[in-house]
Amino acid sequence: MACGHFRNSQAETEEYRALGSGYGRLDPSKHFIARASGNSMNGGKRPIQDGDYLLLEHINPNQAGSITGKTLAIERLDEAGDTQYLLRTVQKSDAGEYVLKATNPEYDDIVVTPELSEQFRTFARLRGVVDPLEMMIGQELMREDIPELFGETFNPGNWQSGHVFLKDANAHVLLVTLNKQGKAEDHRYIDHWIDENTFHWQSQHATTPDSKRGWELINHKTLRHFIHLFVRDNKLRAGKAAPFTYYGPVEYQRHEGSAPMSVVLKLMQPWPTDRQHES
Numbered sequence: 082m083a084c085g086h087f088r089n090s091q092a093e094t095e096e097y098r099a100l101g102s103g104y105g106r107l108d109p110s111k112h113f114i115a116r117a118s119g120n121s122m123n124g125g126k127r128p129i130q131d132g133d134y135l136l137l138e139h140i141n142p143n144q145a146g147s148i149t150g151k152t153l154a155i156e157r158l159d160e161a162g163d164t165q166y167l168l169r170t171v172q173k174s175d176a177g178e179y180v181l182k183a184t185n186p187e188y189d190d191i192v193v194t195p196e197l198s199e200q201f202r203t204f205a206r207l208r209g210v211v212d213p214l215e216m217m218i219g220q221e222l223m224r225e226d227i228p229e230l231f232g233e234t235f236n237p238g239n240w241q242s243g244h245v246f247l248k249d250a251n252a253h254v255l256l257v258t259l260n261k262q263g264k265a266e267d268h269r270y271i272d273h274w275i276d277e278n279t280f281h282w283q284s285q286h287a288t289t290p291d292s293k294r295g296w297e298l299i300n301h302k303t304l305r306h307f308i309h310l311f312v313r314d315n316k317l318r319a320g321k322a323a324p325f326t327y328y329g330p331v332e333y334q335r336h337e338g339s340a341p342m343s344v345v346l347k348l349m350q351p352w353p354t355d356r357q358h359e360s
Contacts, residue, residue: 082135082154085119085188087165098216101350104136104209111139114211115154122152122168124184127210129168134213137205149173152207155181157200166204214309214329218350221324224256227311230327244285244294253298253308255282256325260315271343272312274358278348280310280331289339298333298344308333310346312358328352 082090098114100107115135122129129135137154152170159165169181169191179198181191193201214230225235231250239245245254257272271283288295301308311325318324331346352358 082115082117082137083119083165083167084117084122084129084131084183085167086121087155087157087159087167088118089159089163090115090118090166099219099353100136100211100215101218104211112208113137113139113205114216117168121183121185121188122170124186128184129210134211134216135168136208136211138208139205140203142203148179148203148206153203154205154207155201156204157202168207214327215350217327218329219326219353219356221326222311223322223324227254227256227325227327244288246294246297251304251306253294253301253306255308255310255331257282257310257312258314258316259312275345277352277358279334280312280328280346280348282310282344282346284342284344286341288342290336290342295336295339295342298342299336301333308346310348 097109113136115137117129117131117133117135120131123131140153148171150170150172152168155167155169156164157167167181169183172180172182174180174192179193181193183190191197217230222230224240228235228240231247231252231254233247233250240256243256243258245256246252247254259272271281273281275281284295284298290296290299297304297306298308308331310328310331312328313323313325315323328348330349332349334345334347336342336344
């Protein structure tokens with residue numbers, strides 16, 4: 082979705098993602114996600130950065146209602162007959178003309194003259210900016226692809242652990258393999274689902290409630306740290322390393338014991354009832 086000047090856009094293949102209830106009721110026939118391209122909307126109270134994922138809703142120009150003050154995707158046909166798009170906020174001038182405004186002052190307003198009014202069509206309205214991590218909930222990822230979600234680079238030395246802390250992201254990443262067969266006794270940690278939204282995780286033996294890692298997990302809300310849960314059934318799939326399913330951020334509920342700690346975690350976004358956990 083162009084955030085600069087009108088440009089062509091297309092989607093060669095469709096991909097589907099599940100979003101949380103915070104976005105309201107979503108209809109796949111009306112709502113879609115597009116990635117912002119450009120920096121014309123990166124100012125104001127709710128800036129849109131280049132590369133952000135945008136949740137948009139198709140609208141019928143004849144049934145759009147009041148569009149003043151709304152951020153809309155506008156479409157037009159170029160000279161070759163191809164469709165171009167642009168995201169702008171719609172305002173009205175004192176003369177009663179619609180004006181397409183950018184939130185970055187480096188971009189000029191576009192006054193919708195009668196001639197342009199015939200060329201332009203309101204295509205979709207902006208519903209919000211989507212956290213890319215939220216779009217990955219329920220998706221399978223290989224271990225080496227997980228760091229990129231947090232703006233990190235994969236380092237085998239750091240990411241072979243089942244508990245990785247990322248300072249810049251204030252994130253604890255838990256990488257859990259449920260079936261521990263073949264592991265030494267000291268590494269057969271007891272991890273399992275209590276119900277569809279609650280997970281029992283056992284820390285490494287060095288972790289106590291008073292250790293740095295244990296204390297940070299218990300107090301993650303106060304510290305504004307996030308805990309992200311990735312789970313796979315087995316270490317291997319078809320003889321190769323198995324991917325992890327991302328279950329999203331979780332909240333600490335309680336713990337028992339020490340060295341190791343048994344920690345109960347709850348999904349912050351309820352797991353859809355039509356999906357099955359790995360067992």
